[in-house]
Every structure is written in structure tokens, then in C-alpha cells.
Amino acid sequence: MAEMINKGRLAIYPGLYQFIQEQALPGSEVEAEQFWVGFESLLADLIPQNQALLAQRDVLQAQIDDYHSRHPALDRADYKRFLTDIGYLQAVPADSRIRTSQVDEEIASMAGPQLVVPINNARYALNAANARWGSLYDAAYGTDVIDETDGAEKGKGYNPVRGQKVVAWAKHWLDTIAPLEQGSHQDAIRYCIQSQQLAIELTDGRQTRLQAPEALAGYQGNQENPLAILLKHHALHAELQFDANHPVGKTDPTGLKDILLESALTTIMDCEDSVAAVDGEDKTLVYQNWLGLMQGTLTAELEKGGQTQLRTMNQDRQYLSAQGQAFSLKGRSLMLVRNVGHLMTNPAILFDGEEIPEGIMDAVITSLIAKHDLLGLGKFKNSQTGSVYIVKPKMHGPDEVAFTDELFSRVESLLNLPTYSLKMGIMDEERRTSVNLRACIAAARDRVIFINTGFLDRTGDEIHTSMLAGPFAPKAELKTLPWILAYERANVAAGLASGLSGKAQIGKGMWPIPDQMANMMQTKSGHPQAGANTAWVPSPTAATLHTLHYHQVDVFAVQNQLAQEAFDGLDSILQIPLLESGRTLSQELIQRELDNNVQGILGYVVRWVHQGVGCSKVPDINNVGLMEDRATLRISSQHIANWLKHRLLSKEQVQASLEKMAVLVDKQNAGDPEYIPMAPNLNNAIAFQAASELIFAGIEQPSGYTEPVLHKKRREMKARLQG
Ligand SMILES: CC(=O)SCCNC(=O)CCNC(=O)[C@H](O)C(C)(C)COP(=O)(O)OP(=O)(O)OC[C@H]1O[C@@H](n2cnc3c(N)ncnc32)[C@H](O)[C@@H]1OP(=O)(O)O
Ligand SMILES: O=CC(=O)O
Ligand SMILES: [Mg+2]
Numbered sequence: 001m002a003e004m005i006n007k008g009r010l011a012i013y014p015g016l017y018q019f020i021q022e023q024a025l026p027g028s029e030v031e032a033e034q035f036w037v038g039f040e041s042l043l044a045d046l047i048p049q050n051q052a053l054l055a056q057r058d059v060l061q062a063q064i065d066d067y068h069s070r071h072p073a074l075d076r077a078d079y080k081r082f083l084t085d086i087g088y089l090q091a092v093p094a095d096s097r098i099r100t101s102q103v104d105e106e107i108a109s110m111a112g113p114q115l116v117v118p119i120n121n122a123r124y125a126l127n128a129a130n131a132r133w134g135s136l137y138d139a140a141y142g143t144d145v146i147d148e149t150d151g152a153e154k155g156k157g158y159n160p161v162r163g164q165k166v167v168a169w170a171k172h173w174l175d176t177i178a179p180l181e182q183g184s185h186q187d188a189i190r191y192c193i194q195s196q197q198l199a200i201e202l203t204d205g206r207q208t209r210l211q212a213p214e215a216l217a218g219y220q221g222n223q224e225n226p227l228a229i230l231l232k233h234h235a236l237h238a239e240l241q242f243d244a245n246h247p248v249g250k251t252d253p254t255g256l257k258d259i260l261l262e263s264a265l266t267t268i269m270d271c272e273d274s275v276a277a278v279d280g281e282d283k284t285l286v287y288q289n290w291l292g293l294m295q296g297t298l299t300a301e302l303e304k305g306g307q308t309q310l311r312t313m314n315q316d317r318q319y320l321s322a323q324g325q326a327f328s329l330k331g332r333s334l335m336l337v338r339n340v341g342h343l344m345t346n347p348a349i350l351f352d353g354e355e356i357p358e359g360i361m362d363a364v365i366t367s368l369i370a371k372h373d374l375l376g377l378g379k380f381k382n383s384q385t386g387s388v389y390i391v392k393p394k395m396h397g398p399d400e401v402a403f404t405d406e407l408f409s410r411v412e413s414l415l416n417l418p419t420y421s422l423k424m425g426i427m428d429e430e431r432r433t434s435v436n437l438r439a440c441i442a443a444a445r446d447r448v449i450f451i452n453t454g455f456l457d458r459t460g461d462e463i464h465t466s467m468l469a470g471p472f473a474p475k476a477e478l479k480t481l482p483w484i485l486a487y488e489r490a491n492v493a494a495g496l497a498s499g500l501s502g503k504a505q506i507g508k509g510m511w512p513i514p515d516q517m518a519n520m521m522q523t524k525s526g527h528p529q530a531g532a533n534t535a536w537v538p539s540p541t542a543a544t545l546h547t548l549h550y551h552q553v554d555v556f557a558v559q560n561q562l563a564q565e566a567f568d569g570l571d572s573i574l575q576i577p578l579l580e581s582g583r584t585l586s587q588e589l590i591q592r593e594l595d596n597n598v599q600g601i602l603g604y605v606v607r608w609v610h611q612g613v614g615c616s617k618v619p620d621i622n623n624v625g626l627m628e629d630r631a632t633l634r635i636s637s638q639h640i641a642n643w644l645k646h647r648l649l650s651k652e653q654v655q656a657s658l659e660k661m662a663v664l665v666d667k668q669n670a671g672d673p674e675y676i677p678m679a680p681n682l683n684n685a686i687a688f689q690a691a692s693e694l695i696f697a698g699i700e701q702p703s704g705y706t707e708p709v710l711h712k713k714r715r716e717m718k719a720r721l722q723g
Contacts, residue, residue, distance in 0.1 A: 002280075004350065007036045009044070011350040013280020016287070020365070023291055028371045030415055038414040039364055043351045046407060050342055050357045053400050057703060060088055060432070061465070068468035080574060089435055090398060096438035097499040098448045100423065102385040106265040106334040107449050108503050110235045111533035111555040113543040115264035115333065116510065118274040118615050120285050122292070123300040123311060127540055129293060130314045131264035132333045133239075134544030136173070137248065138258075140166040143517035143541060163248060170259050177238050177551045178215050178231045182208040189253040191240065193223040196322040198231075203253075218319035218327065230319050230329075233551055237262040237329060239317075264543040266505075266534065267333040269293060271362055272340045272393050273457075273630040274615035276608050278711040279718070280348035283361070291369045293335060296379030313380065334389075335382050336425060337366045341394030342403070344707050359392075360407060366390065367411045367422055374421065386418065389449055391425035394457060396703070397432040401443040408447060420446045425505075428491050429454030429631075430461045430703070434573060437494040451500065452507035452536075453491045455484065460634030462577065463642055464704030470578040471646035474585070474593050475639050478577050486572030492531040493567040501533075501559040508535035512627040514617055517545055528553035531562045538627050590648055591657075596621040597636040598657045601691050602665045602678070604628035609687040609713045610676040619668060633694070633706045641698025654695060662688055686717045 004011035012020075025032050063086045071078070083089040106112075117128035140146050141154075141162060146169060148154065152162040174185040183202045190201040198216040200208050210216060210231075217237060221227030229240040239260040243249040249257030269290060271277065277286050292298025293313075300311045314331035321327060339362035345355035370388040372378055383389070392404050401424075408422040424447040426433070426440055433440050441448055462483065463472055473481065488508070495506035508527040511520050524546055527535035533555045537543045579585070585593075603618035617625040626632070643649045659682060666677040678685035690713035694706055701708060 008040045009352050010036065010040050011353070013284070013348045015284045016280045016348050019284050019288060020368070024287070024365065024368050027375065027377050028368055028415070029375065030368065030371075035368075035414070040351070042364070042410045042414055043356055043360065046360055046403075046410065047351065047357060049403055049406075050360065053342060053396075053403055054702070056399070057396055060086060061703070064088070064465060065468050068466065068470075072470075074469065074576070076571070076574070080571070083435075083574075088397075088432060090439050092436075092438050093442045096442040096445070096494070096497065098441060098445045098503060100446060100448055100503055101420070102387055103423065103449055103503060104334050104383050104385050104387065105235075107389070107505055110265055111528065111550045112236055112265035113263060113537045113546040113550075114505070114507060114534040115267040115540065115543050116270055116274065116338075116536050116538070117267060119269040119271055119289050119293075119337070120275050120277060120282070120614070122289055122298055123302050125269060125289055125293065126298055126300055126311045126313060128264065128267045128269070129298075129332045129335060131267065131540035131543050132262060132314075132331060133260050133317070134263040134540055134547075136170050136259040136261050136544060137166050139517075139541045139544040140169055143545070144515070145169070145517045145521060145545060147518075158247065160251070163251070167248070167252065167256075173548055173551070174238075174240075174259065176548070177233045179211045180208045181211055182206055191226065191229055191242070191254055191256075193219055193226060193229075193322055198229065216322055218321045220319055228319075234554060236265075236547060236550060261544050261547050262329075263547045264333045264537070264540065266336060266389075268336045268338050268391055268536075270338045271366070272338045276612045276614040276710070276714055277346075278714045279346065282612070283346060283348040283358075287365050287369060290337060290366055291372065294369050294373045294378055294382065316380075332380060332382075336389035336391050337370070338391035338393060338425075339363055339366060341392070342400060343394065343702060343705060344711065359404075363390065363404075363407050363411050363422075364414065367408075367417065368415055371415055371417060374417070387421055387423050387449075388417075389423050389425065391427065391450070391452075393427040393454065394430060394703075394705075395426065395433055395440070396430045397436050398439040398443045401426060401433075401440045405444040405447060423447050423449040425450040425452065425507075427452055427454040427457070428487075429457035431458070431465050431573075434458065434487050434490070435570060437491060438498060441494065441498045441500075445498075448498075448500070448504055450505035450507050450534075451491060451495050452505070452534075453488055453509050454631065455479070455488070455509040456512070456629075456631035457634060458487065459484070460631060460638050460704050463635065463638040464701075466576045466578075467638070467642055467645060467699055467704075469576050471648050472639060472642050473577050473579050474589070475597065475635065481577040482572045482575050483577050486569035486575075488530065489567055490569035490573060492562060493565075493569070496531070496559060496563040501556065501563065505534045506532050506559070508532040510536040510627065511538060511542055511546070512632065513624060514538045514542065514627055515625050517542065521545055521548070525549040525552055528555045529558065531555065531559050533559070585648065590643070591653075592621065594640065594643070594649060594654065594657050595661060597640050598654070598661045598691075598695075599665065600626065600628055601633060601636050601640075601694065602658070602661050602687070603668065604633050605691045605694070605710070606665060606669070606676075606678060606685075606687040608710055609690050609717050611674055612714065612718075630706050630710070633710075634704050637694040637698050637701075637706060638704040640695045641704075644695070645699060651696070655692075658682075658688070658692060658695075686713050686720065689713065 005017040171185040217232040218230040219226040242255040244255035246257040316328040346358040607613040669675040
């Protein structure tokens, strides 16, 4: 192992030290000596607080376990009293209104998709930063939004039959984005700008205009024959692109070749659940990429269609207004960074010889790096308002939020940043946060820029918290039961009661089926309809499609409406989604549930542990590719642990399923030259051991989290690979 660099009570991984000294500190107006001494003193003060909060989690969990052991039949009123007595349920503050200021418009006053991306994958991270704009034609052509019937299959080259279906579908949407006074965009044969208005000629010779003339935001080229027309609807832009010589444009009477949509308004650069970063080497890459994004210098070389290309961050987009004034629109998504939570430590930096809390390290270093943006040192400006947007996951209750608030204050002092320039996105993804959400918001009221229902972690925590209450319902049923519906609704209600509308995001969770875009189009309009001004998508294509929902629904009007309705929901949130008493599951169903969970666990864990890939698309038992990350792993492993505990499964049955599914997972990955299989020697396969431990020692894992086992096993694997 590389020799650590000693600085006072700190010892720092040399690659990280070098990165901070040579790349992150220069230009930041923070002196190196001041930084290291200040970092040390911040750690000296905050490590004990961090540890005390983790100890409090254990105390509460032990009390809850004990309660369930003593109360096999749950009396709801008594249970609620008990939760209040132990301090798990806290009083709702009279006033939880936020006071956050200097928030960029993409967060405060616009509604649209939020993309999440593993930050250590530069190729994907750049793609995500550039996903502010996406081609609607490409998004439809390449996905199941357009079905493959009647000769419209994707095939190898361009299929004009499919192309026509795409164009018809997209123009149908154009009628929602920019409705015409008469007729439909389907019938347009010419677009031009006349008297500072968009003029549209239709096939039957009629001339028409936009129903809302002010929806014309600008154009490119000349007014008679524009290269592009920029429209604005619900604060989101759409650009019609014309080129009569283009293979698609030449088949369209207007020469329309594509519709570019403003898509991922914001992107979360993820240092957490979609990333495998277990030591100084991995963390240095994470921080390097974040610096590259903040400075606008990140690049990635990639092979596509037999050609090598260099991916960089996109420039802004230039237009003329109808009055002839030049203006530009941001070419990139507003970037947030997700730090890790309070649990993990990381050997990248030691304090008195012990690993420091990784969440503290992330707060200090990602903020130092973001200062480059605040000082305008980069090629582009991320925040126009001088803010750094940090998403803080997996906090349990108001005290943990207050601790993050204090951590951010200390980081601001350390880095000479203006007070409250570090903003906080609160993931509402642990049960103790959901049931005390307004108190959590109040605990960071000068910083909150979002609340978001991370329903995947939240489901894992639901199982772990009430592990001893009884066997849980099958996994797919969990998301249909009262607790989760109430959690989603109560989150929006708490956000509105805390004055987030117009100031911050009320966000909803990830679409975890990346290839089912038709399904997403049917389902995810439910997010803006429920009052969410953003919701997570797994890819740029999904962002371009999901943005249509924000054209369909005026979220801020919905929020105004919902703000009139009171909703508490606490009693429903506390309804533990157990298997109803008296219901027995068939052996076949139990086996299928087990095999499905095991397949997902192994499929994800093997790439994490053997290859260091933190987010994967893994086929489920029906061969549907699912986005798997640490949160979905938490659900699957806790679910099996729960059924084992309550004897729906035997240890032997689980072991047999692990052995059977390992062979299948190896087969599924046979086409990946980097893949390191688990079979034939399963006992020697570190990923297989990790998966087994996550299940068989699932109950002992803190809050059911998977990262302690994953980190340990990945480090073991790295050591083995380094020989
Ligand atoms: C519970 C939670 O915490 S959810 C938050 C964590 N989850 C995430 O962040 C999900 C992020 N998404 C992903 O990592 C990926 O989309 C996966 C793993 C789900 C699927 O990845 P793949 O199988 O490689 O996707 P697929 O082959 O369909 O597409 C790859 C292309 O899409 C792009 N892409 C896919 N996902 C993303 C993304 N999130 N951001 C940017 N680009 C992306 C890739 O850059 C690539 O395009 P390129 O060849 O031009 O570079
Ligand atoms: O982080 C998101 C989640 O669903 O968990
Ligand atoms: Mg989560």
C-alpha cells in the first residue's frame, strides 16, 4: 500500500494529497496550510458528533427490535406511543418554512427532469451534463415509445416507416407544447417569423399562429427561412430544427429534421449509491471528475460506430429574439453533487490513525472543488447565484439534518465561503426522516433546496426497521400498500407546508426500468400530477421523454391547489407492510421471489465487487433489465433476511438459490470481456461471499445498509487483483 502523507493528526492517501495540493487548492483562495489545519480541527470537533448520531441509530433500533419481540400482535396506538416515548417520533414544528435564498431558477422556479449519474464514469457524467438538451426524434426512434409493428422495427440502418411514426408522434406532442390557433402541427407546411410572430402555413392553405404568441422565444438563421425556431412552454424550451437537405428534413414538408427538448434541467453527479469508491484511489477519481465538471475541462475519449470521439461539455445555445436581440440559453444541466451519508468511513484520510467519516470528507472536498465554479474559474458557470448544491442521502431524523447543517457551516468557514452558499438536498429515504420530515426541513431551513422521495432506500429501511415485526409482503406488493402511498403524499404536503414551492424542489424517485420507456411515459406523468416539480430519470433519453410530462402538467398550479389541502398521513405511514395474518404463500411463489431477489443481488454485486461498477442494468427473473444500485440491493437483501428470520425460507434453500443463480449470472455476463466469473469455485469468489454475507448477516447490517460489506469485499478483491 502507498505510504500515506502525514499532516498533523491526519494521514492522507498520496494520490489524493497530490490532487488537493496541485489541482483543487490552487485558485481556490484557500492556503494549503490553513486548509489542512482547519480540516483537522473540523474533524476533531465533528467526528465525535457523527459517531454519537450513529450510536443513537443503534439504540433506537435495539428498542424497536425489543418492542416487536415483546408485542407479536401490534396495537397501533400503543406502537405510536412507544415511538414517541423513545424519541423516534418527534413533535411537528409550528413553523418549518424555509428561508433559502440565491437558488438557481432550474431548482426554484422551473419544473423538469432530474438525471442521476455515477460521477466516476466520465463518459456518462459528461453525457449527463450535456443532457440539458435532447433530441425527441432520437428518444422516440431508439426506444419502445414507438412500437415495432407494421414494418416499424428498429433494424440496422434508418427505417423510414419507423421514422414516419416517430415524426407523427412527436408532432402530436408539439400540439401540447405549442398549440396552434387552428389545425395541428401535423398539417404544417411552412414555419416562418412574420411581424415578430410565428406564422404557420397549413396544407389546406390556411395561415395560423400560436395560441400563445409569446411562446415564440427566438430563432436561428433568417426569419423567412429559419434554421431553428425556439418555443417556450411551462418555462421549458423546445427547438424546432430545419434542414431540407437532411435525410429526415427532406421528407418533411416544412424541412423539420428534429425537435430538441430542454430535458435534464438538473443533474445529480453521484458520489453515493451508484458508485463503488472504497479507498483513496477511488475517491481521488471521484473528486477529479467533479473538478473537471466544475472547471468545464472534463473530457472522455470513446469509441462509437467504429470511430473515436472526444466528449466534452457543451457550449451554450445562441438565438435571436423575434425582436432581433441576441441571447443564449444554458447548454448544460445545472449540476448538484450527492455526497455519501453519515455511516461510512474511508481510508483515503486517517485521523489519529482511524478512517475519517466519508460524508465529512465529501463535504469538505466537493465544496472546495465547487468553489472553482463560485469564483468563475471554469470555462462555464454552473450556478448563476453562487450556490453549491449538495444532496445529502440517508439521514435519519432532524438531529442528523442539524448535524449536516453544522458541518456545512464549518466547511464554509474553512473554505471562506459565504454563509449558506452550501445548499442541502434532503433525501427523504429513511423512515425516521419521513415521519419527522417537517422537523428535518426546519433543521436546515436556510439551506434546503430539495426534498426527494428516495423510495428505494426508504423501502429497505422499512423492512430493516421492522425486521422483527413479522414477515413482509412479497417485494412487488410493497410499493402498492398504504405506507408508501402515504409517504409519497406526505412528502409533498410537508414540502408545500414548508414553503418549498417556487423556492426549492419537491422531487420524486427513480424510474428503475431503463428500457421500458413506453411504460415510463404512461406512469411517470403521475409525478408532476402529484405535485413534484422534479423526478429522477436513469438516462438522458429518459430525461427527454419525461420532460414531456412537465409540458402536460402545470406543476406549480398543481402545487397551489395541493397547498390548500391538509394531509398528515402519519398513521398510514406507520402501517408496516407485513404479510396479512392468515395469508400463506405457495412454495412456488416463495421460491420465485427468492430466486428473483438472489439473481438481482448476484448480478449487481458481482460487477460491484469484481469490477468496481456501482450501478448496473441487471435482468430480473422475467429478463427485464432493472437499474440496480446499493438501494435496490438493500431491499433485496433485507427482504430475504426477513423471510429467513420468519422461516418462510430455510438457510439451505437460500444457499441452493445462490449457487444456482451464480451460474446463471455468470452466463448472463459471458459477453463482457472484463467480467470475472464466480463459478466454478464459488467459495473462492469474493462477490459470492459478499452476496451471501449481505443475506445471511443481513439483520446485523446497520440499518440494513449494504456498503459495509461491499466496501470490505471490494477492497479484498482489489488486493487480490494487485496480487
Ligand atoms: C436509488 C438511487 O439512488 S437511484 C440513483 C442512482 N442510479 C443512477 O444514477 C442510474 C444511472 N444510470 C446508469 O448508470 C445507467 O443508465 C444504467 C447502469 C442503469 C444502464 O446503463 P447501460 O446499460 O450502460 O445503458 P445503455 O447501454 O442503455 O446506454 C448507454 C448510453 O446511455 C448513456 N447513459 C446511460 N445512463 C446515463 C446517465 N445516467 N447519464 C448519462 N448518460 C447515461 C451512456 O453515456 C451511453 O451513451 P454513450 O454510448 O453515448 O456514452
Ligand atoms: O436514492 C434514491 C433511493 O430511492 O434510494
Ligand atoms: Mg437512496
